[in-house]
Amino acid sequence: MRVAIIDLGTNTFKLLVAERPEGATSGLHILHSEEIGVFLGRGGVEKGLLTPEAMERGMATLRVLAGKAKDLGAERVGAFGTSAMRNAGNGAAFAGRIQAELGITVRIIPGEEEASLILDGVRQAVSFTGKPMLVMDIGGGSTEFILATDKALMWKHSFELGTTRLFERFPGIDPMSMDTQLRMARHIDAQLEGLWAVMDRHWPTALVGSAGSFDTIARMIAIQRGTTIAGDACTTTFGTMQFDALKDTVFRMTRAEREAMPGLPAHRVDTIIPALALVERVLLHGIQQLHWSRYSLKEGAAAGMLG
Numbered sequence: 001m002r003v004a005i006i007d008l009g010t011n012t013f014k015l016l017v018a019e020r021p022e023g024a025t026s027g028l029h030i031l032h033s034e035e036i037g038v039f040l041g042r043g044g045v046e047k048g049l050l051t052p053e054a055m056e057r058g059m060a061t062l063r064v065l066a067g068k069a070k071d072l073g074a075e076r077v078g079a080f081g082t083s084a085m086r087n088a089g090n091g092a093a094f095a096g097r098i099q100a101e102l103g104i105t106v107r108i109i110p111g112e113e114e115a116s117l118i119l120d121g122v123r124q125a126v127s128f129t130g131k132p133m134l135v136m137d138i139g140g141g142s143t144e145f146i147l148a149t150d151k152a153l154m155w156k157h158s159f160e161l162g163t164t165r166l167f168e169r170f171p172g173i174d175p176m177s178m179d180t181q182l183r184m185a186r187h188i189d190a191q192l193e194g195l196w197a198v199m200d201r202h203w204p205t206a207l208v209g210s211a212g213s214f215d216t217i218a219r220m221i222a223i224q225r226g227t228t229i230a231g232d233a234c235t236t237t238f239g240t241m242q243f244d245a246l247k248d249t250v251f252r253m254t255r256a257e258r259e260a261m262p263g264l265p266a267h268r269v270d271t272i273i274p275a276l277a278l279v280e281r282v283l284l285h286g287i288q289q290l291h292w293s294r295y296s297l298k299e300g301a302a303a304g305m306l307g
Contacts, residue, residue: 004069006296010041010084010140011276012093015065016298037267041084083110083141111158115144120300125234125293131277134204138213140164173273176251206289211296220263245275
């Protein structure tokens, strides 16, 4: 069976078309994967509202993605609404419009289920060990954290703290002033108090960043190292010094300079700043190694759909 997953995120809509490899009982054969900047939460995520303009962008993008899924022979389509839709007063109405006009049922999922699907995806790309590892998935409206080993899920939580929320709250980032950097750091630390307590108790050995902003971070670090990430690569590893070098470089840039930066897609020119700030705060709690996972929510959902 061939399935399609559409992830309706706060910043981007993502499409995955996959099937089970022939003769296999697990794993994914990915036929198509893409993301499109929609900015569903722009102008309303902090107000708990989807603006009319954002919903029109969403509908236009969904028509394109649904058409691609059909052309690729997807027999089933699963669509998931995350932070922007679950926190918007008109999120359910938007899902109803999608159903009526496109015939796509969007399931608006709670943050804890989003975290579970993310872990299901990451486990297919990254080898966990007997020591705790911390998974981090940065979205526009929320950021999910999962603490796990190769044997068990230890803890998970979805924090309504994402790149769009931070960008709208702290707009002075061109370039990033020290005052804005400090105020953003204090805000992140206050919002993630529950995470700090878990990290201090379990001391995760590594941070696993899944998809989204981490795709961009991994690609930019690879460019800095003079290498590339293979198109079929599901994971790679880099150190905190390489991350810090990238962060310091980007924080000093104006928007025009970021637009010209190799490896930074246009739809992440603004949100890369709060994404780097979020990762920096986590790394300050003693983590020395980072893993990137290409797989995340949509791969986890596809695996579940395929049984």
